[in-house]
Amino acid sequence: MNNSRSSAYDWSIGDVASWLEENGLSKYKLLLCDEHQIDGRALLALTEDDLRKPPVQITVLGDIKRITSCVSQLHTYSNVQTYKTNYKNSKNPRNFQFNNQLSTRKDQREKRYSYSDDDDDVCSFTTDNPDGIDPKKLSPLEEEIRNAVISEWFRTAVSVLYAFGVFLLASFILTVVHDRLPDTKNHPPLPDVFLENIPLMPWAFQLCEICASLMMFFWVLIIIFHKHRLVVLRRSCAISGTIFLLRCFTMYVTSLSVPGDHLQCSPTKYGTFYKRAARAIEIFRGAGMAVHGVRTCGDYMFSGHTATLTLLNFFVTEYTPRRWYLLHTLCWLLNIFGVFFILAAHEHYSIDVLISFYISSRLFMYYHTLASAVQVRTSDERRRRIWFPLFWFFEYGCPLVVPNEYEWPFSATKIKSLFLKTKEKAK
Numbered sequence: 001m002n003n004s005r006s007s008a009y010d011w012s013i014g015d016v017a018s019w020l021e022e023n024g025l026s027k028y029k030l031l032l033c034d035e036h037q038i039d040g041r042a043l044l045a046l047t048e049d050d051l052r053k054p055p056v057q058i059t060v061l062g063d064i065k066r067i068t069s070c071v072s073q074l075h076t077y078s079n080v081q082t083y084k085t086n087y088k089n090s091k092n093p094r095n096f097q098f099n100n101q102l103s104t105r106k107d108q109r110e111k112r113y114s115y116s117d118d119d120d121d122v123c124s125f126t127t128d129n130p131d132g133i134d135p136k137k138l139s140p141l142e143e144e145i146r147n148a149v150i151s152e153w154f155r156t157a158v159s160v161l162y163a164f165g166v167f168l169l170a171s172f173i174l175t176v177v178h179d180r181l182p183d184t185k186n187h188p189p190l191p192d193v194f195l196e197n198i199p200l201m202p203w204a205f206q207l208c209e210i211c212a213s214l215m216m217f218f219w220v221l222i223i224i225f226h227k228h229r230l231v232v233l234r235r236s237c238a239i240s241g242t243i244f245l246l247r248c249f250t251m252y253v254t255s256l257s258v259p260g261d262h263l264q265c266s267p268t269k270y271g272t273f274y275k276r277a278a279r280a281i282e283i284f285r286g287a288g289m290a291v292h293g294v295r296t297c298g299d300y301m302f303s304g305h306t307a308t309l310t311l312l313n314f315f316v317t318e319y320t321p322r323r324w325y326l327l328h329t330l331c332w333l334l335n336i337f338g339v340f341f342i343l344a345a346h347e348h349y350s351i352d353v354l355i356s357f358y359i360s361s362r363l364f365m366y367y368h369t370l371a372s373a374v375q376v377r378t379s380d381e382r383r384r385r386i387w388f389p390l391f392w393f394f395e396y397g398c399p400l401v402v403p404n405e406y407e408w409p410f411s412a413t414k415i416k417s418l419f420l421k422t423k424e425k426a427k
Contacts, residue, residue, distance in 0.1 A: 011040025177298035205345035265297030
């Protein structure tokens with residue numbers, strides 16, 4: 001291995017081959033290095049799913065676990081701040097060990113490094129488990145439960161249920177805020193600079209929903225054909241669910257008067273919980289869209305249509321290749337014109353639209369920034385578990401960078417692999 005390289009990110013294919021040999025995995029040099037041209041950057045992006053699925057498709061479970069464990073530790077090793085100095089000064093940098101054995105609370109913020117000449121370890125270096133748990137001490141049942149909980153499909157299913165649960169809650173809150181709507185006789189529309197200068201266009205709101213439907217079509221295609229479709233779907237559900245959960249609170253806390261008399265909204269007393277639930281199901285089934293015959297009142301802080309348009313725009317532009325600039329331009333135009341159509345139809349105040357766009361775009365970027373930080377700064381894992389438990393759960397084990405690669409989801413190899421797995425479980 002070329003010792004002049006300061007980080008595993010800079011390793012060549014030959015360096016990766018040497019690394020595999022040093023860790024007792026030389027039988028995969030031909031598969032990973034010669035056939036699939038895995039260099040340092042590609043090695044750090046490898047996930048357990050990449051090893052299990054075609055085209056790599058390693059069948060030995062123990063080897064899959066050993067490779068992923070070594071890659072995980074290699075990732076931590078490559079991001080240590082003092083790596084360059086220690087790498088140059090060490091006589092045997094391949095066996096660098098990062099120790100976090102601290103005796104006092106004051107020392108817990110400082111990391112100490114040591115070197116070992118022991119070449120019998122499975123990986124070239126080790127790092128203490130941030131949770132204080134030794135995986136070797138887990139019983140087979142505990143390990144099986146942990147692997148099931150953190151599986152891609154399970155976490156994706158939880159994110160989908162989370163999003164649908166929030167959307168159902170938002171539909172019910174809409175029935176509550178409709179009952180609390182201020183009477184237009186005593187509370188006329190609030191002054192608004194944009195609404196006062198944009199003429200009313202009653203047909204514009206349907207055009208807004210057409211713009212959203214077109215971007216939704218693009219998003220569905222991405223989910224189907226993206227190689228990392230589960231990651232994209234999980235992040236879509238997590239972010240949209242969180243935004244609409246926040247919208248539930250803002251709608252309920254403060255009730256604004258209707259933006260215009262043309263809406264003809266008046267408080268409607270549903271009377272019982274069951275009537276509200278029935279109305280909520282009706283709103284949920286129609287996705288809250290006017291083109292489906294659903295009309296709601298009282299949900300003015302902040303705009304759900306703007307949030308949907310913005311999130312779809314950001315997801316399509318984020319998870320498609322940068323060279324698809326025509327698609328990105330189209331999505332931005334649909335986003336901008338969709339927001340304009342909301343204001344032209346006088347369905348929301350201008351402040352609803354502005355706040356909705358800001359919250360949706362910022363949360364999208366903050367989420368993805370934090371997702372990258374999870375892989376780079378692993379020392380904060382315990383704090384993320386406490387303050388952002390859902391985020392930690394959804395992003396556990398995700399790659400640092402999700403490459404925009406596409407594949408045909410119904411290939412014969414995948415169907416055969418799924419059939420064999422189902423057959424094995426049946427036995």
